[in-house]
Amino acid sequence: MRDKYAHSRRSPSGFVLPAPPPVVVAPKEGVVASSFLDQDRAYFHAYSHVGIHEEMIKDRARTDAYRDAIFFHADYIRDKVVMDVGCGTGILSIFCAYAGARKVHAVDASAIAVQAREVVKANNLSDVITVHHGRVEDLQIFEEVDVIVSEWMGYMLLYESMLGSVIYARDRWLKPGGLMLPSFATLYMAPITNAEKYSECIDFWRSVYGIDMSAMLPLAKQCSFEEPCIETVPAESVLSWPIVIKQIDCNTVTVRELETVKADFSVSSIMMESLGDRSERRFHSQQASRSLAL
Numbered sequence: 072m073r074d075k076y077a078h079s080r081r082s083p084s085g086f087v088l089p090a091p092p093p094v095v096v097a098p099k100e101g102v103v104a105s106s107f108l109d110q111d112r113a114y115f116h117a118y119s120h121v122g123i124h125e126e127m128i129k130d131r132a133r134t135d136a137y138r139d140a141i142f143f144h145a146d147y148i149r150d151k152v153v154m155d156v157g158c159g160t161g162i163l164s165i166f167c168a169y170a171g172a173r174k175v176h177a178v179d180a181s182a183i184a185v186q187a188r189e190v191v192k193a194n195n196l197s198d199v200i201t202v203h204h205g206r207v208e209d210l211q212i213f214e215e216v217d218v219i220v221s222e223w224m225g226y227m228l229l230y231e232s233m234l235g236s237v238i239y240a241r242d243r244w245l246k247p248g249g250l251m252l253p254s255f256a257t258l259y260m261a262p263i264t265n266a267e268k269y270s271e272c273i274d275f276w277r278s279v280y281g282i283d284m285s286a287m288l289p290l291a292k293q294c295s296f297e298e299p300c301i302e303t304v305p306a307e308s309v310l311s312w313p314i315v316i317k318q319i320d321c322n323t324v325t326v327r328e329l330e331t332v333k334a335d336f337s338v339s340s341i342m343m344e345s346l347g348d349r350s351e352r353r354f355h356s357q358q359a360s361r362s363l364a365l
């Protein structure tokens with residue numbers, strides 16, 4: 072799982088619902104009228120930092136999976152219109168242009184869109200890719216699209232709450248039977264052990280500067296386990312087979328379906344300390360099918 076900056080995340084309760092029809096005064100191509108909420112401002116500001124994009128692009132499993140899926144669907148994408156929801160630096164839009172897209176609408180509300188436009192220009196793709204700087208909910212384009220590509224996955228798959236924006240774009244612009252990339256996503260959970268972390272945060276209190284501080288143990292346990300913890304754990308720390316918590320069909324999922332995710336499950340392990348999550352996305356179409364697990 073990539074380590075995006077925690078402060079950049081919208082809270083789970085801040086799920087972005089489709090915005091009401093925006094009041095737009097004839098924007099120029101590539102300039103989107105704004106209906107930013109305050110909570111969105113910090114989120115989009117975080118995405119203007121180069122570090123977060125460097126980290127995402129250097130995540131080879133992620134970037135290769137998208138590139139492979141786009142090229143795998145090149146026969147479908149060729150001469151078609153694509154929308155890249157949350158284009159960041161424009162990398163997925165450029166893959167789509169290389170796959171033969173006739174037109175790519177690359178949309179991002181963060182100031183990174185300014186750099187994306189320069190990247191597109193430097194690669195001589197400005198006639199194919201139009202970078203729109205603004206929220207996709209505020210976008211005004213007057214054509215339907217054949218393909219929507221988006222890298223919307225956050226911690227616990229849904230924590231970033233960006234999928235609502237992709238659903239909005241799908242329902243507004245995707246042609247019937249059009250291609251969603253990715254098409255399916257699955258959230259798994261499995262019990263894990265993390266002995267190093269336990270020792271660092273809990274066992275630490277047993278003796279501090281030679282003082283018996285084990286009275287702190289109950290509070291340390293309470294505080295350590297009440298907040299989710301974002302870490303990469305080695306495979307050997309996973310204590311059982313993962314359980315499927317949520318399967319998402321990106322072609323049909325609704326915002327309402329994502330408001331609450333519930334799953335009944337049971338695991339048994341004598342070593343379990345906490346539950347870890349793992350997500351998988353599948354790039355699948357009626358034209359061809361293929362599964363890429365991250």
Ligand SMILES: C[S@@+](CC[C@H](N)C(=O)[O-])C[C@H]1O[C@@H](n2cnc3c(N)ncnc32)[C@H](O)[C@@H]1O
Nearest residue numbers: 118157158159178179180181205206207222236
């Ligand atoms: C996870 S990053 C992916 C960036 C790029 N597609 C990539 O793969 O490297 C998500 C991007 O979506 C943008 N974004 C999130 N919600 C958006 C919305 N409602 N409208 C426009 N852009 C959005 C963020 O600013 C961010 O740059």
